[in-house]
Amino acid sequence: MKKLALHWQIMIGMVLGILFGFAMGFWGSGKQFVLDWIAPFGAIFIKLLKLIAIPLILASLIKGISDLQDISKFKNIGIRTIGIYMMTTVIAIVIGLIIVNVIGPGRGVEQSTIDQLTATYASQESVTGKLDTALVQQETPPLEFLVDMVPDNAIGAMSDNSLMLQVIFFSIFLGISMLLIKPEQAKPLKNFFDSLNEVILKMVDLIMLTAPFAVFALLAQVVVSAESPEILQKLLIYGGTVLLGLLIMISVYMILLWVFAKKNPAWFLKGIAPAQLLAFSTSSSAATLPVTMERVNEHLGVDEEVSSFVLPVGATINMDGTSLYQAVAAVFIAQALHFPLDLQDQLTIVLTALLASIGSAAVPGAGMVMLVIVLESIGLPADKLAIGLALIFAIDRPLDMCRTVVNVTGDATVSVLVAKSVGKLGMPRVKNWDDHYAPKTEV
Ligand code: ASP
Secondary structure (H helix, E strand, O other), X not given: OOOOOHHHHHHHHHHHHHHHHHHHHOOOOHHHHHHHHHHHHHHHHHHHHHHHHHHHHHHHHHHHXXXXXXXXXXXXXXXXXXXXXXXXXXXHHHHHHHHHHHHOOOOOOOHHHHHHHHHHHOOOHHHHHHHHHHHHHHXXXXXXXXXXXXXXXXXXXXXXXXXXXXXXXXXXXXXXXXXXXXXXXXXXXXXXHHHHHXXXXXXXXHHHOOHHHHHHHHHHHHHHHOOOHHHHHHOHHHHHHHHHHHHHHHHHHHHHHHHHHOOOHHHHHHHHHHHHHHHHHHOOHHHHHHHHHHHHHHHOOEOHHHHHHHHHHHHHHOOHHHHXXXXXXXXXXXXXXXXXXXXXXXXXXXXXXXXXXHHOOOOOOHHHHHHHHHHHHOOOOHHHHHHHHHHHHOOHHHHHHHHHHHHHHHHHHHHHHHHHHOOOEOOOOOOOOOOOOOOHHHO
């Protein structure tokens, strides 16, 4: 019997998880049961993915660069990548601004709703904590991000998942240096990283065997922890505006793929679907990264020389879904709190949302922290910041899940575009997701 494709297995796990979560809602101790006995399996899955993220970046980036044979090729890939990332992010923000201004989800929000949400969330630790984190981020000097990118201890950088850019820096530095010595001298190290890379891709496959069960646990947990339906209902138009923007952004990717890479959107979506579903279930593009890398590489045919650089960099700096959400959320809050915005304010949002999405960590809820910086840039008074966050907090998790899908889809799209432009887009290498699981001879 033909095995069900991985994305269908994951989707079934998700649907069952949601249904199970709802069913548990009818039982008094259901929520606690899910948190105690189901949620830990989701947590283990996310930990496993995070566990292999740093070794995978290290091995695949060093392999990718040392395969290049010529540094000028790397420069070419680097410039295109950063350029296209900036471009897609600006497109995302502009889409967000246009639809939020046209739909105006904040205009009809009643004062009683604002009061109710403020009373519920404004002083909650989850909201005030975000404000504090944002203030710390804001106080850092302008070029600090460049300084932060350079590690002073390679091992130290590898021991902290939030220092991904430092690991990328070290890997590129090492890979380039390997190109500059005699090939026979670089060979042993190259063989080592090539082999490490293969082994880690195998680990991704093994972890993915458990994905359908893990997403069951993750979604059951999301459902039992969700806010009450009445509160969510009040934010429906705002949520719908963000979702509409995200859908338009996905269409933009499809058009870009069609026009510039001559690729069929259905082919692309089928190849990348498991990564999108995991992005949705985990709300973290960093945790999804190993799967994104495997899918783009093996199922979309992007050469590792490109994907090993474009994807980890994208996971950290390219967040189109997050920037679109920040634009919509900032204007929504301003509308609801009757804080007028002129054209200059809207342009300020473009710039700060671009920077804020670059600075957002690829973890759940990070986009909301950086939203504070966008809100401050348009002059929202400090006392209104907590109210602003309280307004959108209840619905943030589901929106986070959706914007993370767009973040991951954007990275995958750009890697195909860059690969195409430098002649590194080949045929997908495998048909079956668990190619590394099958004996080599069958591949
Ligand atoms: N959760 C998002 C990500 O990991 C970031 C955010 O928008 O909060 O891509």
